[in-house]
Amino acid sequence: MRYISTRGEAPVLSFSDVLLTGLAEDGGLYLPQTWPSLSPEEWHALRGLPYPELAARILSLFTGDDIDEATLRQLCAKAYAGFDHPAVVPVVQLENGLFVQELFHGPTLAFKDMAMQILGHLFEHVLSERDSHVTIVGATSGDTGSAAIEACRGRKRLSVIILHPKGRTSEVQRRQMTTVHEANVTNLAVEGTFDDCQDLVKACFADLTFRKDMHLSAVNSINWARIAAQIPYYVYAALNFGAPGQDVSFAVPTGNFGNILAAWAARKMGLPVSRLCVGSNRNDILTRFLNKNDMTMKDVVPSLSPSMDIQVSSNFERLLFELLDRDAAACARIMTSFRSSGHMDVPEQTWEKARTLFSGLALDDAQTEAEIRHLHQNSHYMADPHSAIGIAAGRKFRDKNSPMIAVATAHPAKFPDAMVAATGIHPALPEHLADLFSRKEYYETIPATADAVKNAVRTAVANTH
Numbered sequence: 001m002r003y004i005s006t007r008g009e010a011p012v013l014s015f016s017d018v019l020l021t022g023l024a025e026d027g028g029l030y031l032p033q034t035w036p037s038l039s040p041e042e043w044h045a046l047r048g049l050p051y052p053e054l055a056a057r058i059l060s061l062f063t064g065d066d067i068d069e070a071t072l073r074q075l076c077a078k079a080y081a082g083f084d085h086p087a088v089v090p091v092v093q094l095e096n097g098l099f100v101q102e103l104f105h106g107p108t109l110a111f112k113d114m115a116m117q118i119l120g121h122l123f124e125h126v127l128s129e130r131d132s133h134v135t136i137v138g139a140t141s142g143d144t145g146s147a148a149i150e151a152c153r154g155r156k157r158l159s160v161i162i163l164h165p166k167g168r169t170s171e172v173q174r175r176q177m178t179t180v181h182e183a184n185v186t187n188l189a190v191e192g193t194f195d196d197c198q199d200l201v202k203a204c205f206a207d208l209t210f211r212k213d214m215h216l217s218a219v220n221s222i223n224w225a226r227i228a229a230q231i232p233y234y235v236y237a238a239l240n241f242g243a244p245g246q247d248v249s250f251a252v253p254t255g256n257f258g259n260i261l262a263a264w265a266a267r268k269m270g271l272p273v274s275r276l277c278v279g280s281n282r283n284d285i286l287t288r289f290l291n292k293n294d295m296t297m298k299d300v301v302p303s304l305s306p307s308m309d310i311q312v313s314s315n316f317e318r319l320l321f322e323l324l325d326r327d328a329a330a331c332a333r334i335m336t337s338f339r340s341s342g343h344m345d346v347p348e349q350t351w352e353k354a355r356t357l358f359s360g361l362a363l364d365d366a367q368t369e370a371e372i373r374h375l376h377q378n379s380h381y382m383a384d385p386h387s388a389i390g391i392a393a394g395r396k397f398r399d400k401n402s403p404m405i406a407v408a409t410a411h412p413a414k415f416p417d418a419m420v421a422a423t424g425i426h427p428a429l430p431e432h433l434a435d436l437f438s439r440k441e442y443y444e445t446i447p448a449t450a451d452a453v454k455n456a457v458r459t460a461v462a463n464t465h
């Protein structure tokens with residue numbers, strides 16, 4: 001299995017090299033050179049497998065010769081052992097034809113643990129084989145940061161530096177990151193938005209000397225391994241909650257487009273999926289694109305669902321590349337002009353292709369709060385603001401022919417203020433986080449400049465070794 005860049009100018013790599021490289025050297029994102037594809041019989045054979053076993057089988061389709069299936073089985077068993085639900089990714093029925101798949105049973109209470117927990121083991125495995133070390137620089141709007149820190153903390157071959165937008169995450173999200181005191185963990189509060197943080201990470205990768213000197217790698221969904229590790233839960237839901245021969249649809253609250261891209265990838269591999277529905281908050285660039293081919297950047301507005309306060313959805317580039325029939329030059333041209341003009345010029349027939357599969361719904365804060373209240377009153381279900389947006393999208397686009405599965409991406413206890421406002425109930429943090437508000441915080445505030453980030457990275461790396 002080999003991987004190519006969406007911009008066509010970077011070396012073709014194997015899985016382990018893609019894992020350690022993160023962003024392609026030409027600024028593009030890696031994708032499999034050819035998609036693995038399963039027949040209906042092969043999908044059927046995966047029905048009923050325990051989640052860690054299923055995850056290992058799916059991941060083995062992407063690791064090629066680099067990591068064998070037996071090793072993956074061991075790593076997946078360790079990765080998902082700490083989840084607090086025996087099914088790992090349980091599915092609950094909410095209404096007629098509308099289900100919710102809970103992806104927040106990992107240590108940091110968000111779907112990011114699904115990929116990050118196995119990524120921590122994959123990094124360790126590959127780096128031990130190569131007797132090497134990497135420096136992970138990541139950006140978070142709230143959930144990726146703590147999941148990455150939890151997966152990497154204390155690992156000798158990894159240094160992890162996480163940039164979050166100062167004052168723009170929930171307090172629980174911030175404290176989940178900043179209260180971790182480990183030699184290999186650094187938190188940077190950036191005076192800017194998540195998009196600034198993501199751009200700063202990309203700027204570090206674009207400086208090839210710095211990248212090489214620091215051995216940079218990524219844990220954001222710009223790293224293909226993140227997407228690969230998010231495919232198995234879609235497979236699990238489709239196989240176990242769609243009747244044989246029946247398609248299912250998914251509704252996904254998404255900001256950086258990574259989570260829904262994993263669902264798209266599963267469909268590309270032949271999983272019987274009918275529609276993919278995107279849920280957005282007021283930062284609705286994705287839903288504006290899907291509804292009227294308007295991908296124009298606006299200012300990021302803080303919302304009740306901070307993890308989706310994003311205007312530049314990194315993974316959209318992967319979908320664009322595929323919709324353009326893998327024309328890397330066209331993809332590079334469109335992406336470069338998007339970043340300079342703030343508007344993405346997607347050819348009409350390319351947009352039409354996206355519309356045949358994707359639908360989009362955006363909710364403002366008042367609508368999000370109303371949806372949380374509705375779910376609590378009518379289904380006795382506590383959905384965090386992000387999950388509530390996904391569920392609302394699922395309800396809007398469900399049809400009689402296929403079950404609609406909305407993914408719940410975070411535990412409501414991560415957003416207590418929104419939950420209290422909507423339901424009057426303050427969801428308790430699980431025991432391992434019960435004293436979160438009395439823990440000491442460790443972070444440095446920096447301006448949103450590449451120099452400030454690079455200096456902080458150099459210092460963090462020097463302090464680790």
Ligand SMILES: N[C@@H](CCOP(=O)(O)O)C(=O)O
Nearest residue numbers: 140141142143144220221256
């Ligand atoms: N919503 C994310 C933003 C980063 O997305 P990623 O999937 O690229 O890691 C967050 O919560 O940090």
